[in-house]
Amino acid sequence: MKMNWKSTDSNNEWLLLGMFSNPLHINQISNDLSLYSNELLLKFCKQKSHKLHYWRIIGAEYPDGDDFLTLFEQKDPYPFEYELTEEPNQDHIIACSSFSTEHNLITKVHGYGFSKNSKEYLSSIVLGVEHMYIMIHAGSILQIKVTEQEPGMLTDDLLFSSFN
Amino acid sequence: MRNLRSAATLTNSTNRVNNYNKSGGQNQAWYDFQRMPGNQQQIGNGKYIKAYEGKTVTYYRSTTANHWTLSYPYSTKTDKIFTNSIKFVYQMEVLSEAFKRFYLTIIQK
Numbered sequence: 001m002k003m004n005w006k007s008t009d010s011n012n013e014w015l016l017l018g019m020f021s022n023p024l025h026i027n028q029i030s031n032d033l034s035l036y037s038n039e040l041l042l043k044f045c046k047q048k049s050h051k052l053h054y055w056r057i058i059g060a061e062y063p064d065g066d067d068f069l070t071l072f073e074q075k076d077p078y079p080f081e082y083e084l085t086e087e088p089n090q091d092h093i094i095a096c097s098s099f100s101t102e103h104n105l106i107t108k109v110h111g112y113g114f115s116k117n118s119k120e121y122l123s124s125i126v127l128g129v130e131h132m133y134i135m136i137h138a139g140s141i142l143q144i145k146v147t148e149q150e151p152g153m154l155t156d157d158l159l160f161s162s163f164n
Numbered sequence: 165m166r167n168l169r170s171a172a173t174l175t176n177s178t179n180r181v182n183n184y185n186k187s188g189g190q191n192q193a194w195y196d197f198q199r200m201p202g203n204q205q206q207i208g209n210g211k212y213i214k215a216y217e218g219k220t221v222t223y224y225r226s227t228t229a230n231h232w233t234l235s236y237p238y239s240t241k242t243d244k245i246f247t248n249s250i251k252f253v254y255q256m257e258v259l260s261e262a263f264k265r266f267y268l269t270i271i272q273k
Contacts, residue, residue, distance in 0.1 A: 065181040
C-alpha cells in the first residue's frame with residue numbers, strides 16, 4: 001500500500017497517530033516546540049479503514065554538505081520494538097518515546113527539497129494537522145518544529161503538495 | 165560561532181550550507197562544542213545537541229567528510245565546521261622526521 005502523497009486528495013482522511021523516536025528530546029521555544037530525533041517514525045492510519053501506515057525518516061548528507069531526508073514507507077514500526085493488540089483493529093504498541101497531538105486529521109502535506117544530477121532530494125516535510133503544523137527538517141539530527149503559525153514558503157523547491 | 169568561523173577556512177558553499185575546515189580533530193570539535201551555550205542533550209550514536217535562543221548546534225561525525233563536525237544555523241543556511249586531524253598528522257610527520265634523524269645519528273656512531 002502506497003500513501004502516494006504526491007497525488008492530490010491523497011491525504012483525505014489520514015490521521016497522524018504519533019511520532020516516535022528513541023531518544024526524543026523536546027524543547028519549548030515561546031509557543032512552539034522543537035523536537036530532536038536521530039531516526040523518526042511517523043504513524044498514520046486511515047480514518048475509515050484503520051489501516052496503519054508508517055514513515056521512517058532518517059537524515060543523510062550529500063557529498064557537498066547538503067542535508068536531505070530519506071523516507072521509507074513501511075507497514076510496521078521497524079526499527080522499534082512493539083507488541084500487537086487483539087483483532088479486529090489490530091494496533092502496534094511501540095516501545096519508545098512518542099509525541100502526539102490532540103487533533104490529528106491531516107489537512108495538508110508539503111514536501112520541499114532540491115534537485116541534483118536529475119534526482120530529487122527532500123529537505124523538509126510540512127504536515128498540516130488541523131490547527132497546527134509539523135515541520136520536519138533535514139540535518140545530521142532531525143529537527144521537528146510543532147507550531148500553530150502557518151509556515152511561509154521555504155527557500156527550497158516545492159517538490160509535492162496535497163490538500164484535504 | 166562567529167569566533168569558530170573566523171578560525172576555520174571556508175571550503176565550499178551551496179544554497180543551503182557553508183562548509184568550513186578546521187584542524188584539531190575530535191578533541192578540538194568537542195572542545196568547541198563544550199564552549200557553546202545551552203543544555204547538552206545526547207541524541208544517540210555520538211551525536212549531541214545544544215539548543216539556545218531558538219538555535220541548535222549539533223556535534224556529530226560527518227558520514228561524507230568522515231570528520232567530527234559542528235553544524236549551526238546561520239541566516240537561512242547552515243554552517244558546517246569539519247574538524248580534521250591535519251595538525252595531528254603534521255605533528256606526527258615532524259616527530260617521524262626527528263626520529264629518523266635520531267636513528268641515523270645512532271647508526272652512524
